[in-house]
Amino acid sequence: MDLHPAQLIACHCCDLLQREIPLKPGCSASCSRCGAVLYRNATDSVDRTLAFTLAAAILFVTANLFPIFSIEAQGAHSTINLLGAVRSLWDQQMQAISLLVFLTTILIPALELVTMIYLLLPLKFNHIPAGLSQFLRMMRIVEPWSMVEVFMLGVLVSLVKLSNSFKVIPGVALWSFGCLTLLLAAAAATFSARDVWARLEKKTDEEAAA
Amino acid sequence: MKALRQSAAGQGFCSCHVCSLVSRRERTSHPAYCPRCGASLHFRKPGSVSRCWALLIAAYILYIPANLLTIMETGSLFRYRKDTIISGVVELWRTGSWVIAVIVFIASVTIPLLKLISLTLLLVSVQRRSRWRPRQRTRLYRLVELVGRWSMLDIYVVTLLAALVHLGSLATVKAGPGALAFGAVVVLTMFASMQFDPRLIWDPLQKESTP
Numbered sequence A: 001m002d003l004h005p006a007q008l009i010a011c012h013c014c015d016l017l018q019r020e021i022p023l024k025p026g027c028s029a030s031c032s033r034c035g036a037v038l039y040r041n042a043t044d045s046v047d048r049t050l051a052f053t054l055a056a057a058i059l060f061v062t063a064n065l066f067p068i069f070s071i072e073a074q075g076a077h078s079t080i081n082l083l084g085a086v087r088s089l090w091d092q093q094m095q096a097i098s099l100l101v102f103l104t105t106i107l108i109p110a111l112e113l114v115t116m117i118y119l120l121l122p123l124k125f126n127h128i129p130a131g132l133s134q135f136l137r138m139m140r141i142v143e144p145w146s147m148v149e150v151f152m153l154g155v156l157v158s159l160v161k162l163s164n165s166f167k168v169i170p171g172v173a174l175w176s177f178g179c180l181t182l183l184l185a186a187a188a189a190t191f192s193a194r195d196v197w198a199r200l201e202k203k204t205d206e207e208a209a210a
Numbered sequence B: 001m002k003a004l005r006q007s008a009a010g011q012g013f014c015s016c017h018v019c020s021l022v023s024r025r026e027r028t029s030h031p032a033y034c035p036r037c038g039a040s041l042h043f044r045k046p047g048s049v050s051r052c053w054a055l056l057i058a059a060y061i062l063y064i065p066a067n068l069l070t071i072m073e074t075g076s077l078f079r080y081r082k083d084t085i086i087s088g089v090v091e092l093w094r095t096g097s098w099v100i101a102v103i104v105f106i107a108s109v110t111i112p113l114l115k116l117i118s119l120t121l122l123l124v125s126v127q128r129r130s131r132w133r134p135r136q137r138t139r140l141y142r143l144v145e146l147v148g149r150w151s152m153l154d155i156y157v158v159t160l161l162a163a164l165v166h167l168g169s170l171a172t173v174k175a176g177p178g179a180l181a182f183g184a185v186v187v188l189t190m191f192a193s194m195q196f197d198p199r200l201i202w203d204p205l206q207k208e209s210t211p
Helices: A045-065 A082-091 A095-124 A132-145 A148-163 A172-190 A193-209 B048-068 B085-094 B098-127 B134-164 B177-195 B199-205
Strands: A008-010 A017-019 A028-030 A037-040 A069-073 A076-080 A167-170 B013-015 B022-024 B072-075 B080-083 B172-175
Touching: A008 B013, A008 B022, A045 A082, A045 A095, A045 A172, A045 A193, A069 A148, A069 B134, A076 A082, A076 B134, A082 A095, A082 B134, A095 A132, A095 A148, A095 A193, A095 B134, A095 B177, A132 A193, A148 A167, A148 A172, A148 B098, A148 B134, B048 B085, B048 B098, B048 B177, B072 B134, B080 B085, B085 B098, B098 B134, B098 B177, B098 B199, B134 B172, B134 B177, B134 B199
Parallel strands: none
Antiparallel strands: A008 A017, A028 A037, A069 A076, A069 A167, B013 B022, B072 B080, B072 B172
16 A cells, blocks of 8 residues: 555544545535535635735724724713723623633734734745744634634624613724624635645755755 | 545544644554644544543533523613523513524524534444444534534623623613623533544444544
């Protein structure tokens, strides 16, 4: 049996060993046994993801600095931004929840954006950033905990709940969060870790040859 | 192609969980590392079933206070109410916000229940080395992974309302202890589904045994 491991792929869902085949742009290969998506042909993966990530990073800043919305009732007025909400919950003796919200909507998304820019910018100019493997491994661990899109839905549900009893004024961050959700989804859809690993391998081979 | 109709582990190959590189690995207890990215290699996630059970049982226990305790207190001059998850949904439905009521019901009631029941089913079937509908069970697992995070919805709603509505005697919203238990259920079930290894579903279908 002469199987060269480089051409093989094992399904992450059922471990079926399969041969990789070249794909047309925009197509994806799925496992012949369980149907899980094995890999995609991501065209211009690095360029596109970098563009989406940079845009997302700018919106992330505005989403965190500006108020999400404010309420008014009989002259009384209250306004909120994300960090303020986290701090307010901390002061209300709900530290665990406050920490959970801080991690899933501020720290981890920020970490993801910074890491992506750090990795993709050098890759675009054909350099391999230091600690690439470690960063990609970290990304895999923190990725499920970045929940901006769920938070966005939470904002909308709160908006409806509040509008029953108050006058609600939407803030700049509300729109920023909306666009941020779309940009993060676009970045996740265009990013291909497989492409990054392939570049790393190519670069290492070139260096070995030189 | 015939040789490929088998699992990687059955052929002595191990795929890296970080970079997906397939490499040959000896069946020894020595730790092995991926030649490309340096991550530690395992044929299957270590201790998957027992870790998943532990997290799942903890989630089951916390699921009771999560549903019985108050998640949000709303107070004003005219009325005071304590809402659990269910009563919050009922209130939304009653005030005519049907779409939002359905969304919150799916995120806070259906999804946590679906996760608990599905993971139990998957764990029991894996432990019995069942050969029953592996494709459907794998699909169920992917669904659990996909929708799990959306249960956090109620936590965010409570956070936003509790932080925003501080209008003194006019209206005040406070987060209740139920929110803590509910948050813990969401986090525990997410960890549980990460620990589960779907490849175990397919192992009984292979002729050779895998470690």
